[in-house]
Amino acid sequence: MGVLTHANDKELVVMLQAGDNNAFTELYNRYKRPLILHGYKKTGHLEDAKEIVQEVFSTLWSQHEQLPPIQHVSAYLYTMVRNRVLNYIEHKQVEARYALNFQNFIDEGLNTSDIQVREKELQQMIDKEIAALPPKMREVFILSRKEYLTHKEIADRLNISEFTVKNHIKSALKILRLKIGLCALIALQQFF
Structure with missing residues (x-):
């Protein structure tokens, strides 16, 4: 006491x-x-x-x-x-x-990074499939899609007809859609 x-x-x-x-x-x-x-x-x-x-x-x-x-x-x-x-x-x-905002920041940052990684992987798949095209078709496709030449400019540069250029591009797109579509579908299934 x-x-x-x-x-x-x-x-x-x-x-x-x-x-x-x-x-x-x-x-x-x-x-x-x-x-x-x-x-x-x-x-x-x-x-x-x-x-x-x-x-x-x-x-x-x-x-x-x-x-x-x-x-x-x-x-x-x-x-x-x-x-x-x-x-x-x-x-x-x-x-x-603050904790919620920080968590949202982290989630968005990881999400952005994840998207960038997936974009890079998809670009690598596309480049790989382009490289697998037959040589002349690949050359025409690269001149069209990466150097942005017209069909006429490609035909003049390679000494082939515009019709041949058009067929090469059409065939390349068909092959790429099929192969990349399957790869993308497989990648999406792994993601989800």
């Missing part, structure tokens, strides 16, 4: 305002448990409630010289805990928003 266990709350506050460490200790011992319980009911976390009550008493001691006249110590302390709980809840909501 402490020396001040018989003092009432108003007397303890006056003594606390004068810097009496024993008065502070007595107030702490009287209100610690009910305030922790109150904080726990509001936060749902015992450790957080204990920390909130610790902060309240720390503030009470650090500001003991500036304390206003307190009529009801319990009401004053409960109000301090309530305000800290509201700050706690607001802080948790901000943390949750």
Whole structure:
């Protein structure tokens, strides 16, 4: 039992305002448990409630010289805990928003990277299938699709007819659609 266990709350506050460490200790011992319980009911976390009550008493001691006249110590302390709980809840909501935004950023970043990897793989498949075309057909196709030459320009460069150029491109597209379509279908099935 402490020396001040018989003092009432108003007397303890006056003594606390004068810097009496024993008065502070007595107030702490009287209100610690009910305030922790109150904080726990509001936060749902015992450790957080204990920390909130610790902060309240720390503030009470650090500001003991500036304390206003307190009529009801319990009401004053409960109000301090309530305000800290509201700050706690607001802080948790901000943390949750940041965590969600960060997770969205990570998800989008991974998604973008995944798309880039798949695009590169698809381009490699297309290049591989183009390389597998018959030599003359491949040459015509590359001049058409990669160097953007017209059928007439290709025909003049290779000394073949425009009709032959058109047939090579048509045949190359047919082969590529078939082969790349199957590869893409297989890749999609692995992805999903």
